[in-house]
Amino acid sequence: MIKRPLYTEKIMTYVNTPFVKILTGVRRCGKSTILKMVMQELRQRGIDERCILHYNFDSLEYEELKTAETLFFEIKQHLSTEAKTYLFLDEIQEVKFWEKVVNSLMTDYDVDIYVTGSNSRMMSSEISTHLTGRYISFRIFPLSFAEYLVFRKTYTEVSDNHSELINYLKFGGFPAIHLQSYSQDDAYTIIRDIYNSTIFTDIVKRNQIRKVDQLERIVRFVFDNVGRTFSASSISKYLKSENRSIDNETVYSYLAKLESAYIVHRCSRYDVQGKEILKTQEKFYLADPAFRYGVLGYSSDSVVAMLENIVYLELRRRGYEVYVGKLDNMEIDFIATKQESKLYIQVTQQINSPETEQREYGRLLDIHDNYPKYVLRTDAFAGGNYEGIKTMHIAEFLLSAEY
Structure with a gap:
């Protein structure tokens, strides 16, 4: 072991x-x-x-x-x-x-x-x-990035941390995947088995759900919209567009069951100015990014959302309560609180224009308090500080002991 x-x-x-x-x-x-x-x-x-x-x-x-x-x-x-x-x-x-x-x-x-x-x-x-x-x-959560590296080192040589993050993003942190070397097809077969056993044992069987197809369509919608705010009504409208009628209360019930089986995590919004938790337009993150790729397949346009997912899970592992921040009409990816400490975090794959730089850093600069603020990214960048905002590669943030 x-x-x-x-x-x-x-x-x-x-x-x-x-x-x-x-x-x-x-x-x-x-x-x-x-x-x-x-x-x-x-x-x-x-x-x-x-x-x-x-x-x-x-x-x-x-x-x-x-x-x-x-x-x-x-x-x-x-x-x-x-x-x-x-x-x-x-x-x-x-x-x-x-x-x-x-x-x-x-x-x-x-x-x-x-x-x-x-x-x-x-x-x-x-x-x-x-x-x-x-x-x-x-x-208990699936393997953190640090734990993933320890597991990998037991049966193979690991690459640099930045390269390994890509592998971790695709295959996630379920321990069974990282006890030996698997092909992508074999790894996702294991992931789908975990997903199916969870859906049918912990949700369908336990709750005696008859409309399994309806549940699975909601799951796919949630998986495909990780990192985006949405409501039960938006899921209802989506299903109606596919000629599947469902009311909002039933959607809420299904989402609660997915939460109860720990397949998804609900992330509420927090009004930075009003200092209150908002009850609408939440986000959902997956128990493991591999669920997304194992069930829906890999797509490059999902990378940013899955990077957010990884950061969210790491904050939860470390005991933080995590919220999506609302500041006027802007969104802060994460506000993480633990006792008297607080972090503000923006997650991005890359910053390749002044407009993107202004968007990612400007949101944090508009928060006028002394709590630590981070922009996390995966591209190459010079320097580690931008007007008091710390810039870190996501891999280094995940391995850091300083927050």
Whole structure:
């Protein structure tokens, strides 16, 4: 296993604390492997193997344990009577009322519990009711650019960071893609398998959706409009142009289901002057850029949007709340906030004219505060500062530890 300390070090901080550790994220982003890394770390700390219990509910081996009662009594009979038991429950959302099981175990036994799930209903009101103040949530993302480079180095020689960014853009960060060298066709076959299993298991099957074709058309619209603001009504109009009638509420419902399965991330707009979050014309970004290329195919006109997508995900990995900025009639690609810190970011593929330079830098110069401002690009440029605005290659920004 290739280590992912970005997550394991945070999780290990909470070992033996009275909190359920909940790992959530899109399917195949590495949650199960991170659980195994935590288990391995516990063994290295001297925890007896008999005190570590692991159940993976994606496996048919545990098909009979998908009710609260059967799972509770199964676990109960295997708990250690001599020491704390470390319990790992993988893809727990497959078990109905699992939160009641976890709550009972936490209340009545000496256990330390870790769970993973691929649906945001893992964080629903039911969990808050049963585990109020008793859980810590960790959001797991596909590989960052830095992690991608580590994975690549295990089986091949890597190019310079700028060249590798192009590869990362096309193939994304799902760990399964970067455990060995795959052709583009083979890589996208794996991506489509991840996409299909997520759509049909976490959305269609769980929500008993009958109009699958309607859902897939909405998915394709969202994938094709990454980085653009749009509303439910714009999707409705698009479908009507294809002789597919759908109301706005149904569109909103489908978008919420895509979010709940972590396929897409909703990015709200923030009014810089009014200092308020706006509830219209949001943007959506994908859990991984490879989804876009695996499902719709590669196109050069999508590169800027996917570069935005990569920057968005990196900011989220680092714990930022991320918004699209609105300043009068102008748009700031990202406003990222974390506690008392704030970043303003413009993302562009290249600046090849004074007009483009004015557009990208001028928007940030119109913001009159002292928070850091960045223009991120992929072309060659001279110097790293423009009237207080830092210019960086996107690859260097992704690898930087300074923000």
